[in-house]
Amino acid sequence: xxxxxxxxxxxxxxxxxxxxxxxxxxxxxxxxxxxxxxxxxxxxxxxxxxxxxxxxxxxxxxxxxxxxxxxxxxxxxxxxxxxxxxxxxxxxxxxxxxxxxxxxxxxxxxxxxxx
Amino acid sequence: xxxxxxxxxxxxxxxxxxxxxxxxxxxxxxxxxxxxxxxxxxxxxxxxxxxxxxxxxxxxxxxxxxxxxxxxxxxxxxxxxxxxxxxxxxxxxxxxxxxxxxxxxxxxxxxxx
Numbered sequence: 536x537x538x539x540x541x542x543x544x545x546x547x548x549x550x551x552x553x554x555x556x557x558x559x560x561x562x563x564x565x566x567x568x569x570x571x572x573x574x575x576x577x578x579x580x581x582x583x584x585x586x587x588x589x590x591x592x593x594x595x596x597x598x599x600x601x602x603x604x605x606x607x608x609x610x611x612x613x614x615x616x617x618x619x620x621x622x623x624x625x626x627x628x629x630x631x632x633x634x635x636x637x638x639x640x641x642x643x644x645x646x647x648x649x650x
Numbered sequence: 651x652x653x654x655x656x657x658x659x660x661x662x663x664x665x666x667x668x669x670x671x672x673x674x675x676x677x678x679x680x681x682x683x684x685x686x687x688x689x690x691x692x693x694x695x696x697x698x699x700x701x702x703x704x705x706x707x708x709x710x711x712x713x714x715x716x717x718x719x720x721x722x723x724x725x726x727x728x729x730x731x732x733x734x735x736x737x738x739x740x741x742x743x744x745x746x747x748x749x750x751x752x753x754x755x756x757x758x759x760x761x762x763x
Contacts, residue, residue: 577753641693
């Protein structure tokens with residue numbers, strides 16, 4: 536399977552704990568995006584990378600959230616001191632550098648439940 | 651900033667009915683417009699796109715035309731099937747919004763046999 540893969544698929548944690556999600560994009564894709572989706576809403580942009588460089592981060596993103604893509608391949612999204620409001624589906628997507636016209640390829644998401 | 655507004659769901663139709671899901675956008679510059687679909691239990695996938703004004707995107711019997719004068723990108727299908735039941739997201743990227751894709755809230759479609 537050469538699609539976007541995310542791990543873990545589901546994480547249940549207690550408030551205050553740290554969690555980390557991993558995304559493996561399609562291998563030739565140099566752009567990688569993280570989104571958050573809550574029930575009944577569309578994906579909300581969090582951040583994106585071009586290769587290993589983090590080029591944009593949502594102003595709505597708390598400083599408890601950090602993302603890395605150290606070698607320009609896989610990426611991690613860490614949430615520190617989780618809160619119940621962080622419960623959501625975290626989506627990763629990748630694409631080639633086609634400017635504004637290219638297609639995003641999504642993983643199946645990592646669902647976070649904060650108790 | 652850039653934004654997308656789409657009609658609220660759910661939309662419930664009988665098989666072979668005509669479908670329209672409205673989408674309007676706010677953007678500066680010349681964004682590309684997309685429809686993504688999420689089938690039950692699956693990830694989002696691109697359904698169709700249009701990259702400039704008056705372009706028509708089409709796929710699987712669905713169509714949408716990029717209307718700059720009305721800032722709209724309405725999704726249509728002449729005859730829906732039960733297998734079209736899914737959540738549909740209108741989205742845009744580009745213009746002055748850079749390389750992030752902005753999504754609407756999604757419209758859930760139920761098609762009854």
